[in-house]
Amino acid sequence: xxxxxxxTQTLINGLLLAGIYMAVGVGFSLIFGVLEIxxxxxxxxxxxxxxxGAALAPILGSEALLAVPFVFAAFFVVGVFVQPLIHHVTTGxxxxxxxxxxxxxxxxxxxxxxxxxxxAGPNSRDVPTSIAVGSFSIPSIGTFPMVRVxxxxxxxxxxxxxxxxxxxxxxxxxxRSVAEDRDISRLMGVNIxxxxxxSYGAYAAMTASAGVFIGMVYSASVGMGMQYxxxxxxxIVLAGMGYLPGIILSGLVLGIVQSLTAVYLGSEYVFFIxxxxxxxxxxxRPTGLLGKGEVA
Amino acid sequence: xxxxxxxxTRDRFRLLLDQANNRVVAxxxxxxxxxxPAALNAFWTRIAVGALMWIGLAQSWNMIGGYAGxxxxxxxxxxxxxxxxxxxxxxxxxxPFIAGLSVAAIVCAIxxxxxGIPTLRLxxxxxxxATWAFAESMHELALILDITGGTFGMSLPTGADAIILPLSxxxxxxxxxxxxxxLAVGTTVLAYVLFERSEFGFRVKAIRDNEDxxxxxxxxxxxxxxxxYVLSCSIAGLFGAANxxxxxxxxxxxxxxxxxxxxxIIMALLGGLGTIAGPIVGGISIFMLDRMSSLFLGTSTLYLxxxxxxxxxxxxxxxxxxxxxxxxxxxxxxxxDNVSELADKFNFTR
Numbered sequence: 001x002x003x004x005x006x007x008t009q010t011l012i013n014g015l016l017l018a019g020i021y022m023a024v025g026v027g028f029s030l031i032f033g034v035l036e037i038x039x040x041x042x043x044x045x046x047x048x049x050x051x052x053g054a055a056l057a058p059i060l061g062s063e064a065l066l067a068v069p070f071v072f073a074a075f076f077v078v079g080v081f082v083q084p085l086i087h088h089v090t091t092g093x094x095x096x097x098x099x100x101x102x103x104x105x106x107x108x109x110x111x112x113x114x115x116x117x118x119x120a121g122p123n124s125r126d127v128p129t130s131i132a133v134g135s136f137s138i139p140s141i142g143t144f145p146m147v148r149v150x151x152x153x154x155x156x157x158x159x160x161x162x163x164x165x166x167x168x169x170x171x172x173x174x175x176r177s178v179a180e181d182r183d184i185s186r187l188m189g190v191n192i193x194x195x196x197x198x199s200y201g202a203y204a205a206m207t208a209s210a211g212v213f214i215g216m217v218y219s220a221s222v223g224m225g226m227q228y229x230x231x232x233x234x235x236i237v238l239a240g241m242g243y244l245p246g247i248i249l250s251g252l253v254l255g256i257v258q259s260l261t262a263v264y265l266g267s268e269y270v271f272f273i274x275x276x277x278x279x280x281x282x283x284x285r286p287t288g289l290l291g292k293g294e295v296a
Numbered sequence: 297x298x299x300x301x302x303x304x305t306r307d308r309f310r311l312l313l314d315q316a317n318n319r320v321v322a323x324x325x326x327x328x329x330x331x332x333p334a335a336l337n338a339f340w341t342r343i344a345v346g347a348l349m350w351i352g353l354a355q356s357w358n359m360i361g362g363y364a365g366x367x368x369x370x371x372x373x374x375x376x377x378x379x380x381x382x383x384x385x386x387x388x389x390x391x392p393f394i395a396g397l398s399v400a401a402i403v404c405a406i407x408x409x410x411x412g413i414p415t416l417r418l419x420x421x422x423x424x425x426a427t428w429a430f431a432e433s434m435h436e437l438a439l440i441l442d443i444t445g446g447t448f449g450m451s452l453p454t455g456a457d458a459i460i461l462p463l464s465x466x467x468x469x470x471x472x473x474x475x476x477x478x479l480a481v482g483t484t485v486l487a488y489v490l491f492e493r494s495e496f497g498f499r500v501k502a503i504r505d506n507e508d509x510x511x512x513x514x515x516x517x518x519x520x521x522x523x524x525y526v527l528s529c530s531i532a533g534l535f536g537a538a539n540x541x542x543x544x545x546x547x548x549x550x551x552x553x554x555x556x557x558x559x560x561i562i563m564a565l566l567g568g569l570g571t572i573a574g575p576i577v578g579g580i581s582i583f584m585l586d587r588m589s590s591l592f593l594g595t596s597t598l599y600l601x602x603x604x605x606x607x608x609x610x611x612x613x614x615x616x617x618x619x620x621x622x623x624x625x626x627x628x629x630x631x632x633d634n635v636s637e638l639a640d641k642f643n644f645t646r
Contacts, residue, residue, distance in 0.1 A: 038421040084641035105608025114600025275433035
């Protein structure tokens with residue numbers, strides 16, 4: 001017997017998670033388009049963001065929400081200076097440049113993870129916030145925990161801001177042109193160094209800020225990064241590689257699949273099901289559910 | 297005319313000399329390795345066993361990653377599958393070690409065939425993701441299944457009856473030294489013959505350098521990639537099986553950990569991708585770095601970020617690895633050029 005109450009509550013939780021997944025997925029998808037690399041470090045930015053929230057909150061009166069702007073600014077700067085390194089390994093006359101980019105971010109991910117493990121130790125930490133306990137409920141539908149609502153709102157706002165910038169401003173047009181064709185953009189007078197760095201900075205900032213929220217919902221732990229790398233992969237494969245609006249759909253699918261699996265099968269099956277789905281999807285429909293991504 | 301002729305003769309002579317030299321060096325090395333345990337105490341034998349295993353694993357990753365250019369980010373999964381295949385053969389069915397080894401290789405080959413047929417159609421990042429996802433789901437699966445012992449792990453028999461050869465007692469350190477030596481040397485010789493001394497190797501490299509062009513020339517890329525993948529994966533399985541019997545207790549968090557794949561990649565990369573000597577040099581360097589760090593840093597996790605940093609630096613400044621430096625492909629001038637080119641990328645005003 002499946003109780004309807006549990007099912008709706010599970011779906012609500014899934015939808016609320018979807019918002020934050022979109023925020024992680026959209027940046028990841030963007031830099032795949034602009035830099036033509038799969039960034040293995042994506043989950044590690046989430047993890048570092050959560051730890052940064054945990055470290056900053058005590059200074060800011062146990063309110064991690066206030067840490068978000070600081071984390072955003074700090075990781076924007078970090079991203080701007082990491083990007084030239086990635087650009088360097090993916091261009092020039094080295095053998096297998098794209099694969100080298102992949103290996104580089106793989107190393108970056110290990111570096112971030114190992115550093116946090118060495119500095120902060122293996123124990124997980126709480127990311128304190130005043131909205132952690134609050135919730136409101138709508139009769140006959142379900143409860144909405146405040147922290148999850150705030151997280152979903154941040155995710156949707158970040159996604160909207162990102163898409164607005166990309167599709168409605170001159171800078172966004174430049175970034176999309178770089179994603180389309182780096183060399184032609186350069187010939188058209190687009191400063192590719194600047195816009196590529198800007199994209200990576202925005203991506204790192206947004207992913208780390210999302211990490212603060214994810215830390216508020218769960219907690220900050222060193223092992224969490226890998227999971228979000230997996231989620232980000234899942235989302236861009238589902239959305240179609242490089243097709244940004246597809247992230248909305250794939251974020252929703254991920255949120256719902258994850259909470260349904262966790263409730264009805266057990267959380268130890270979440271990965272197995274997600275990875276199974278990635279695998280089948282890559283084989284059956286590599287251009288994504290909407291069929292608008294780049295072909296493998 | 298005569299000038300070019302004499303040049304080619306001289307070149308040919310030099311090549312012959314090089315080959316003869318290589319053979320003498322390789323032969324001498326093998327003799328030294330065969331006699332080595334006599335000179336080593338238990339501690340150093342243990343180090344040598346580990347180093348041999350990692351050379352072999354790096355060599356097996358290099359086959360698909362370095363020679364075929366398909367970055368397998370889930371190669372460690374086969375190490376774990378081999379370990380559990382051997383474990384189940386030896387505990388549940390009570391068969392000897394040699395049967396465990398064979399079953400591990402066969403199971404890994406079958407799994408690799410099943411995984412490889414569809415995923416090898418994917419290129420670049422897609423292949424990397426698919427194999428990574430495969431490895432992670434294998435880790436999850438081993439934690440869920442009963443047959444692998446789930447979260448409790450699995451213990452292997454330590455008794456001498458687990459061996460087909462009559463031994464006077466439980467297998468010694470020395471026994472594992474020779475098992476790993478045979479596997480590592482076998483893998484290296486196989487890689488050398490297949491990829492450096494046969495037409496097959498040229499086909500594989502052609503696929504790496506330009507798959508479409510290779511196919512246009514009549515190379516059956518699908519089949520060759522599959523062969524390389526299955527071969528490299530079953531070798532990883534062999535090492536997994538030997539290691540399982542060696543350490544006698546296997547747990548999914550150890551034998552299916554993602555750090556295994558990481559180490560194979562950095563060993564092949566640091567040594568030099570797509571070379572025979574690369575995984576040997578890289579394997580020894582990284583393994584010694586690992587051991588030394590645990591010796592000097594104790595239980596510190598500093599080794600993990602160091603591996604990450606080393607991967608980044610290698611890719612940035614010496615993409616052809618230590619072998620590239622030794623061959624003179626990467627010298628001081630190249631690194632200087634590289635640095636100034638990199639500095640140029642930091643100029644955001646232009």
